Every structure is written in C-alpha cells, then in structure tokens.
Amino acid sequence: MIGSIPLSDVLLVSGALFSIGVAGALLRRNAIQIFLSIELMMNAANLALLGYGAALGTHQGQIIVFFVIAIAAAEAAVGLAIFVALFRHTETIDVNKINLLKW
C-alpha cells in the first residue's frame, strides 16, 4: 500500500521553515538569534533531504543529513566560541554595534 505523506507537504514545510529562518537572519540584531535562525535553515534543508530520500527509496538522504548534523555541531561550537570571545571584548551582542571594520 503506497504511503500517505505527499512529498509536496514535506517540501512546503521545509520551504516555510527556511523562509522563517531567512527572516530571522535578516531582521534580528541579536547575534545569538541570527545564529539560531541559521540553525533553523539547516534543519529545513535536512527535512527536504530526508523527504526526497524517503520518496526515492534511497538511504542517501539519511547519510547526507547525518553528516550535516555533525558539521552543524562543529560549526555551532566554533561560532559560539567566536561569540564568547567577541562578547568579552565589546560587551554587546547587537550586530549593528560591532562595526569596527566599517569604512
């Protein structure tokens, strides 16, 4: 019996989550929340990958997502370390105020 979750549902949800992530990354000034929006975008991509993997009956979707999760963990660790180092210097997390390299 063929399944009951249409792929378009999955892609719609993935697109919506990605758009919310883009909105967060563009419209927030808080560095932590920008970072969280980026994580959300990665998860939206994971969802789309898994959807296609399941629809095409292959394991490749799961493999790619496995590696994406591992790499996201590495990236989050380094990103937060940069954030901590930055915060110690500037005492602010407003990205508009971190503008020493501006012309």
Next chain:
Amino acid sequence: MTVLDWVIVALRVVLPALILPAFVIPLVWVERRVAAFIQDRPGPNRVGPFGLMQSPADILKLFTKEDTVPASADKFLFLLAPGLAVLAALSTFAIVPFGPTLNIAGHSIPMIGADLSIGLLYVFAIEGIAVYSIVLAGWSSNDKFALMGGIRSSAQIISYELAMSTAAAGVVLAAGSFRLTDIVVMQQGGHHILPFLPRWNVFPQFFGFLVFFISAFAETNRLPFDLPEAEAELVAGYHTEYSAMRFGSYFLAEYINVIVASAMTATLYFGGWSLPGYHPHGIVGGVVSLCVLAAKTAFFVLVFIWVRWTLPRFRYDQLMKLGWKALLPLALANLLWVAGLEMYRLAR
C-alpha cells in the same frame, strides 16, 4: 487493530509509568533504614511498624507545605522544570524489556513499552530533556546558587553521558542491534568458554560495566557525584528555591532515575529478565521474568544506596577529571576490546 490491541498497548505503556512511582515510596524507607544500618543507628522506626509509614507521612507533609515561587523568578520556566524532570525519568523506562514476547490466546504481547529499532539511543535522547529540566530550574530561580548548581549539574551530566554511551556502544557492538530485546536475547544461555557462567555481557565487558555503572551514579546526581545539590556547598543546588511538592517532584524524579538506571544496568550487562537455563512460557513465564528483572534491579538499587552512604563526595574538578580523563578512555579501550572479540568470533 482491535480495541483489545489498543488496551494491551495502553497497559504496556501506562502500567510502568504508574508502578514506578509506587515503588519509590518503599524505596525511600529502604534507603533511610539501610543508611541508618550503615551508620550504626536505628533509623525511622516510630511511625508505623518498623517505620514503614514514614514515607507516606513525608509525602503527606510535602503535599501540605506552603508552595513558594520567588517573586523575581521566571514563572513559566520555574513551574515547567520539575514536570520535565519527572517526564524524563518516567519516559526512560519505556524501552526496558521486562519479559519475553508472550503468546496469549493468539495475541503476541511484547513485554516492553515500545520496542524501538533505535532502542538504546532513545535513553540518551531522553537524557537531553533531563538536562533541560535542571538548567531551566537553575536559570528560572533567579538565584546565583541555583544557577551555579544547575550549570554544574548539567555539565556533569553531559560529560558522563559520553562515557556512558561509549560503554553502551560496546554492548551494542556485541549484540549487533540497538534493540534492548535483542541485547537480552543475546545474553541467554551458557557461556561458550566457561559453561557454568551465564552469557552475560558483564563477563567479557567488565570494564564497560564499571564505566556504565559509575556514569549512572553521575547521571542520577547521586553521591559520590552529587556536588550540584550538596547541602554544605551550594545550599541545595538547582532546587534551592523549590519547596513542597515541586521539590517532591525532583525527589521523585531522582529515585525513579535510580530505579531505571539499575534496570538498564541489569538489562545491558546482567541478562535483564533472562535466567540461565530457564525458558519462559505463557503468563507464568512472564511473571517469573518480571520477578527476575525486579530482583536484579533491586540488587543494583541497594548498591546505589550502599555507595551513597559509604563514599565521600567528589570535588567538582575531581569529578570532571574522572569523567573525561579516566572513564572515557576506559570506555574507548573497552570498545576496542569488544571489537577485537567480535572479529575473533567472526573469524572462527
């Protein structure tokens, strides 16, 4: 799925969740009496025969105490955190098998809450919820002692989770599956080299068992790893600001965690519900398996209690050093050893 099937599923899931807290009440009494015995004093023996009514009396007291919420606390998170702790503690028991698959009147009833294909990993996922309950308690109390205790405790849990999962990986490698039912089935029968010993995982993987059991002490915040809630150092750690039944919830969650950790140790390393040489059939077999698991769990719970009242507390840096520099390498060595054994077994 007929109505009867749904009823069976509901019973499998709900009964452990109801029975476990019921077991905590006598467990508190046992702890206090054993503690007293170790410390050469009588212990509670006035309330009821042998002090057995002490625990119900304590629970009644906790229900009727004043329930304070600090004025500057984050109210929603403050109220959420104890609930999360109990939720996490109870959820972990869903994958522990307490018997073989029974065949009663044509229905095949697996005696387990949920036989997930990713069984053992589910436990580590639920530990994530437990970490949140502690961190949120520490943060929302708006109290520096609570915050310190919360952060210390969650850092401790995350560190020992690594050693614990590496030790459990040795068991998974030997069994070839994450399902706890497969792990128990693999431990049935006699040992191949020494036939008088059962084929329990503790015999080839003794150091893995040690790492797992010691990490279980750290995961459940029991002495000698209970600095985050130590009375002398941090008032009461992350549950400083909790009173009455909210504190009771954390208390309940800790004891349920102890029971579940003992059950997991028994299942992973000591054969779970199986007894060497006994093949369970029907309802009698199910009941006997349940009693076997209960007996093994009770043994490990007694060891938890015994260690708590015998050993002194670790200092925080000693605790972290032990977790990262001693237990994790030992668990990795155990994993290599198991891999070697598996290759030897496959080559024969």
Next chain:
Amino acid sequence: MERLFFDAAALLAILFAGLMVVGRDPVKSVLSLVVSFFALAACYVLLLAPLIAVLQVIVYAGAILVLFLFVLMLLNVGREQPDGARRPIQTVLGSLAVVVFAGLLLGMLRATGTRIPILTEAVGPEGLADPAALARLLFSDYLLHFEAVSVLLLAALVGAFVLARREEAP
C-alpha cells in the same frame, strides 16, 4: 493517518520557529527552537529516518542548544534593547527580501504526486528505516566522509577551545 501526524508535528515546528524569530528574550528563543526541533524529530520519524530523528534530539536539541543556553546564561546576555537609531530601511528591505524569497521558494517546491512509504513497511532488516543498513553504508561507501568529519570535529574542538580561552597575562 501518517499524514495527520506529520502535518500536526510540522505545524508545531513552524509555530515554534515563528515564536523563536519573533521573541525578544534570547533564552525564550532558544527554548522555542528546542520544541521546534523535537517536533522536527517527530517529522523525521515519519519520513522513515528514526536514527536521524534520535540523533537530531541527542545532538541538536540536547547538545548544541544546551551549549547556546550555557553561553547565554554564563554571559548573562540581556534582552534585545530597542535601538535608538531605528533603521526603517533595514526592516523594509529585509521584509521585502523575505517575502520575495519565500514566494520563489514555495513556487519552486511544488513536486509531483510522489508519496512517501509508510513506516511499518520500511522497518525491517534492510528497510529504509533500519539503523543497521545506514551504519553499513556509513562504514563502507562513505568511510572517507566519516573519517573527514571526525577530523573536522577535532579541528572544531581545538578551535573552540583556543578561541574561547581567556588571554593569559604574560
């Protein structure tokens, strides 16, 4: 019925993702994202990837976001203050970009009528949802990728340690 569960979990994920983006308090944002990730893990299970779902909970919701919370709590990051110099250009252009982007994305993503198989069929040895099959692939076809990612994790570990270290007095 799987579609019902998937839609419910997906709706929850979208709702809490929206709450995360809109919220002012960073701690509340992180917690909303945690709930969103749990809902996404439920979606992953329905997409025949239980191993990935549990890894998502262990790694993403249970480790990465806890790290976020630690950093927020230890640095005592406050709520986002309303900025004196309001930048209407940024808000307008940003919203416009989001709307255009979302429109393009959602317009592009309408797939054919392909449907996803039900979980009960695919669970079983060598099925799509079997963890052992995934593990076998990881250690055979994708071994190089696996080892490369472990080196990457080591590099990230060392890098994070070096970056976050306090400068020692010479």
